[in-house]
Amino acid sequence: MATILAVDDSASLRQMVVFTLKEAGYDVMEAADGAAGLEAAKSKAADLVISDINMPNMDGITLVRELRGLPDYKFTPILLLTTESSDEKKQEGKAAGATGWLVKPFDPEKLMSTIKRVLG
């Protein structure tokens, strides 16, 4: 089963994401900020990264940029969590190398359908 890395500084959102993905049978790694996310990503290659944008230590955009610089993550789907109003952020994320985005607020169903879109 695919391994998914979930990065979010909000424990509750992370909990929901992690719980939903585990229920769906994925292996899940989690991290509370971009820097920790990058470390986790280096320790084990994930098949998908889902990351929040606004986080302490390292934001999601920088994380995407860093990940794309790693050989293991050249083609890995990376989804950013963004709020509906941040069209600017979507573009900034894309420019950094993000695959796509998931608009907050989202529910487990929406999360799963988005995951299917990138993991098939």
Add this chain to the structure above:
Amino acid sequence: MTIDISQFVQAFLDESFEGLDLMEVELLREQALDSEQVNAIFRAAHSIKGSAGTFGFAAVSEFTHGAETLLDEVRDGKREMTAEIRGLMLEAVDRIREMLLAARAGGAHHAAGGPATAARIETMLASAHGCPDDKSQPAQRTAVATEPAAPIPTDASTDAPDTRPWEIVFVPEPALLRSGNDPMRIFSWLGELGDLTVECVTRTLPPLGALAPEDCQLQWRLALPGTVDEAAIREAFEWVEDQCSLTLGRVGDAAAAQPDEVPATAPAHTPAPQSAGTAERPVGSNGAPVERRADAASIRVATEKVDTLVNMVGELVITQAMINTIGHSADELDARAVDHLRQGLALLERNTRELQEAVLSVRMLPINFVFSRFPRVVRDLSTQLGKRVNLKIIGEDTELDKGLIEKLVDPLTHLVRNAIDHGIESPERRRAAGKPETGTLVLRAGHEGGNILIEITDDGAGLNRERILEKARSQGMPVPEQPSDRDIWQLIFAPGFSTAETVTDVSGRGVGMDVVRRNIEAVNGRLDIDSKPGEGTRLTVRLPLTLAILDGMSVRVGEEVYILPLTAILESLKPTPDQLHSVSGRGRVVRLRGDYIPLVPLHHVFNVPATYERPEDGIVVVVESSEDRAALFVDELIAQHQVVIKSLETNYRKVPGVSGATIMGDGRVAMILDVDSLTRLQDTVH
């Protein structure tokens, strides 16, 4: 798959309250905020907004949106963090907290002042920016995302639904794969919308030698039934529209171009313009910002789980004690075996203690959880009373039991409010007294032996002996002859006592020091007062490190063993007959350095047979409660140990004179004595 998201609501509330506390702390800073502090405030608001929407608190999300937008403008340098904005944000913090508290209580998540605050934020947002920034576009305040303009003209002229099949020409730019997107996945997504036909255009492929495996050099022509919704098709390409040339049209439209005629120079992969304000976050070089400890280094553990662990370790401690007892009494074993057994036991004891400490530490929280609310309390209250107060907080990292922390909030808040209300004088009076106009209030936490010490010190007027005495007499309270300071300070702990000349809405409403002291004693703590007229008052709260374990002294009465909390014991002695006196109406007393202390024979209190009937044959333990002292007469002292407290009320019922029970090393149950009620009981047993 359905997932019940309500199970995450508690975590959401916890983290949101933490976020609000953080916002408050930062907003209350005296100095100007640096960009990292503003960022932290913004992130907290942003997080609350995002999560609130997800967990079904739309009103919270909507309300927070305004605050977040304003903070975003500050963050981007479009506005300055003025005192007005700080005030407004503090107000917003209060409203959000009210909403979440209401939500936690199960009510509708609304705050009474919410609309008014929201309106003020809106007004602020509508006002001109605080600082000029020509490059900044008008702040995007609408929550609605503008759909990116479609690159292709759509067929808008038809009235009847157009059911001609869709024809799609998809020409990705070479770098498409490097954004993690994969045309095959887009196609499989499209395939779920309807019957999809995919035709790969290979004519554009370069010769084999020029193939770049990491580039996407193919083009595709796709067909979908005309009944498929256009928006759904566009959504499938949403993530790649900046990385491809996409032609979407109905069969027969001129717009549907031939794939190989489409120049493969889709929008160049230009990095999005970096907005001036969002350069790299300042990463501290040598002046690195101090990490907030709550950020990464903390975990969230359900209290029940920790409680279970604490109980398990408690059992382990008991088992260890049990084996220890065997080890010490096993004389039948040969010396070597006993030696080994003892070595093993020493190890077990060490391990057990370490495990116990480690597990207890999970329950420990920095006292900052309580202290962090005081800057706000002090600010609000001193403003309200027209006083100037400088608050100093020392030792806020001192950790104590979570259960204790929760029980400390009310008493400490009361003491702080008291210190500002009654302690620190108005600026005029301070000036007249030759003191700086701004008073100082110091909150200090630290360790003292096995205890936590919390001091609340003000440099105010101090307690007024005369006024307290006068008040006590006028309220008909018993006042000792020639009272010492200590006697007088005790008076303010009497129920209903208040010396405030005017009953403010701050304090002096009868919920007095007696309640504060009772709350502190309820967690095995002690409250002491020290005061000098004109110089100020110091209140000292002493607390045990944890609620679960007690340092105790075991004493024997006949067959029974009782535990006395070590903190209550002043001394133990074997009285000589001339130290024992009978006082009419008060029973027997022990004379100790001129003081007469009531003698309380424990075998009378609990009505059990004792080995010794005469105190001079046994031992008396002098204990002190907050109100009085007593000399407990027991048969002998056994040993000092840490005992695990088991609630008697949970397992049996409340027993006078007993605060709990524990299981001794030999498996017997021993009662833990409640010294306070014993000193009160003394009058009823004789």
